[in-house]
Amino acid sequence: xxxxxxxxxxxxxxxxxxxxxxxxxxxxxxxxxxxxxxxxxxxxxxxxxxxxxxxxxxxxxxxxxxxxxxxxxxxxxxxxxxxxxxxxxxxxxxxxxxxxxxxxxxxxxxxxxxxxxxxxxxxxxxxxxxxxxxxxxxxxxxxxxxxxxxxxxxxxxxxxxxxxxxxxxxxxxxxxxxxxxxxxxxxxxxxxxxxxxxxxxxxxxxxxxxxxxxxxxxxxxxxxxxxxxxxxxxxxxxxxxxxxxxxxxxxxxxxxxxxxxxxxxxxxxxxxxxxxxxxxxxx
Numbered sequence: 110x111x112x113x114x115x116x117x118x119x120x121x122x123x124x125x126x127x128x129x130x131x132x133x134x135x136x137x138x139x140x141x142x143x144x145x146x147x148x149x150x151x152x153x154x155x156x157x158x159x160x161x162x163x164x165x166x167x168x169x170x171x172x173x174x175x176x177x178x179x180x181x182x183x184x185x186x187x188x189x190x191x192x193x194x195x196x197x198x199x200x201x202x203x204x205x206x207x208x209x210x211x212x213x214x215x216x217x218x219x220x221x222x223x224x225x226x227x228x229x230x231x232x233x234x235x236x237x238x239x240x241x242x243x244x245x246x247x248x249x250x251x252x253x254x255x256x257x258x259x260x261x262x263x264x265x266x267x268x269x270x271x272x273x274x275x276x277x278x279x280x281x282x283x284x285x286x287x288x289x290x291x292x293x294x295x296x297x298x299x300x301x302x303x304x305x306x307x308x309x310x311x312x313x314x315x316x317x318x319x320x321x322x323x324x325x326x327x328x329x330x331x332x333x334x335x336x337x338x339x340x341x342x343x344x345x346x347x348x349x350x351x352x353x354x355x356x357x358x359x360x361x362x363x364x365x366x367x368x369x370x371x372x373x374x375x376x377x378x379x380x381x382x383x384x385x386x387x388x389x390x391x392x
Contacts, residue, residue, distance in 0.1 A: 116192035120151035124198035126254025132176040198226040207238040224248035229355045232265035242267035260285045294359030309337035314370035338388040342381030
């Protein structure tokens with residue numbers, strides 16, 4: 110399919126990053142968020158990140174200007190009509206995503222592929238809420254989207270081969286590397302990553318070592334770019350807890366039981382960077 114017009118629904122961290130990479134790759138992008146304040150922040154973030162790419166000489170000034178010109182921010186869902194591909198990037202709650210998909214289905218042609226940026230939820234269940242399950246797929250970008258090369262493609266039970274091949278080719282057009290996962294809780298990335306983070310929190314809670322030493326072991330001993338507790342703060346402790354709950358509930362194995370300290374931190378509002386404090390404090 111010669112896709113040129115893309116809609117991204119959700120202007121948060123992931124949504125504005127996804128809109129950025131599509132616009133930079135030459136697509137016309139409609140970025141939708143019903144919250145005008147979120148939309149304004151998203152546009153400002155995209156402009157800032159494009160400028161940063163120009164400064165680092167990974168993108169030409171004219172190319173950055175053209176990319177920004179291809180971006181159409183809007184608070185009206187109806188503006189996605191005419192889009193040839195849609196990526197949903199709203200909060201990681203199944204009921205919210207299902208409601209969004211109902212709107213997307215009503216506003217787009219029946220052949221348009223609907224992709225979800227979910228990091229842990231069932232693509233099969235999401236697809237079943239539509240009448241075009243064969244055209245629904247998971248497209249899990251990594252944060253920060255403009256920098257990270259990986260995109261995890263998740264096949265729902267009904268996802269067609271044509272849909273998968275189309276989105277795989279689309280991912281390559283973005284300059285990203287696609288990997289394929291079947292639809293199991295956490296997929297590949299979070300099935301492996303989140304239990305590691307959760308175990309690091311257990312290690313801290315049980316007094317095995319300080320947070321600094323836990324992070325140093327993984328950075329210097331395992332060559333990870335950041336330690337698991339720092340990474341948890343970056344992701345958001347509420348997100349980490351939510352994904353662990355999805356894994357625990359979906360796989361039914363107590364090895365995925367969320368650490369009590371992780372739960373306590375979330376209850377205290379210490380969510381990491383976005384709240385100013387998690388395992389570490391931030392300005």
